[in-house]
Amino acid sequence: MLFTEIETDRLILKNIGTDDRDFIFAQFSDDVVNRYLFDAEPLSDLQGADEIIAFYTQPEPRSQQRWILVRKTDGAKVGTCGFHCWNPPEGKVEVGYDLREAFWGNGYMQEAMQAILAFAREKMHVKKIDACIAVENQRSIRVVEKFGFVRSGSTTLVFRGREYPHHIYSLELAKSA
Numbered sequence: 001m002l003f004t005e006i007e008t009d010r011l012i013l014k015n016i017g018t019d020d021r022d023f024i025f026a027q028f029s030d031d032v033v034n035r036y037l038f039d040a041e042p043l044s045d046l047q048g049a050d051e052i053i054a055f056y057t058q059p060e061p062r063s064q065q066r067w068i069l070v071r072k073t074d075g076a077k078v079g080t081c082g083f084h085c086w087n088p089p090e091g092k093v094e095v096g097y098d099l100r101e102a103f104w105g106n107g108y109m110q111e112a113m114q115a116i117l118a119f120a121r122e123k124m125h126v127k128k129i130d131a132c133i134a135v136e137n138q139r140s141i142r143v144v145e146k147f148g149f150v151r152s153g154s155t156t157l158v159f160r161g162r163e164y165p166h167h168i169y170s171l172e173l174a175k176s177a
Contacts, residue, residue, distance in 0.1 A: 002123060003065045006115045013067035013081070013112060016056045020068055023077045025049040032101045036134040038159035038166075056082070063087070069099070069112050078103040081112045083120065091127035093120060097143070109143055117147060121173045131169045132157075144169045 006013040016024070027033055029043040043049055056066040066082035079099035086093040095116070099109050120126040131149060133140045149169035156163045 002060055006067065006119060008111045008115050010072055011078075011108060011111055011115075012070045012072060013115060014070055016053055016066045016068055016080070016082075018053055018057075020077070021046060021049050021053065023068065024052050024080075027077075027080065027098065027100065028052065030100070033098050036137040036140065037098070038134065038157045038164045061088075067112070067116070069108060071103075071108070076103075078108055079112075081109070081116055083116070083124075086124065086126075088125070091125060092130070093124065093126050093128075094130045094132065095120075095144075096131070097140075104139070110146060113143060113147060117171070117173070127173055129171045129173065132166050133169060135165045135167055141167070141169070144171070147171060 003015060005015060025043055025046050025048070028037075028048070031042065034042040043052075052066075056064060058064075063086040064082065064084040065086075066080050068077050069079045069081065070077055079097065081095070081097035083093045083095055095113075097109055097113065117129065120129060129149075130152070131140075131144045132155065133144065149171045151167050152170035153168040155166050155168060157166055158164075
């Protein structure tokens with residue numbers, strides 16, 4: 001199995017599972033978490049959480065992976081991060097992440113991103129990672145810029161009949177020694 005759990009100093013990045021149903025519902029029904037997510041409606045029932053879990057627990061090989069960020073000190077689930085649109089032949093993938101507001105400003109997402117970027121390079125053999133971020137989402141832009149992502153393009157997502165400009169940030173990964 002390629003997609004294993006990852007441990008950092010303060011976090012366990014655990015594979016999403018059926019035991020995360022309540023957390024996934026709470027996370028993706030939260031207006032703050034959903035503020036810049038323009039690809040799906042906020043969850044309104046547990047069936048939506050089940051669908052997300054089913055998507056990320058398909059048998060490998062698969063083109064997507066999601067981890068739950070679990071704080072080691074108390075087991076609190078603080079957010080998620082992972083990959084989608086993985087194209088192994090081209091060595092490309094997109095990254096996505098979200099963090100509950102109560103845990104902002106503690107460096108948890110930077111810690112998780114450092115771990116999954118290393119995972120992408122070493123285990124998935126990815127050469128390029130893209131992040132599509134709403135132009136208004138300055139916190140997210142700062143996260144990727146800290147890791148050397150550079151703006152490589154723009155796009156507009158249409159959601160609920162409105163257009164939302166996004167920038168695409170890209171990171172070229174160096175081959176591991």
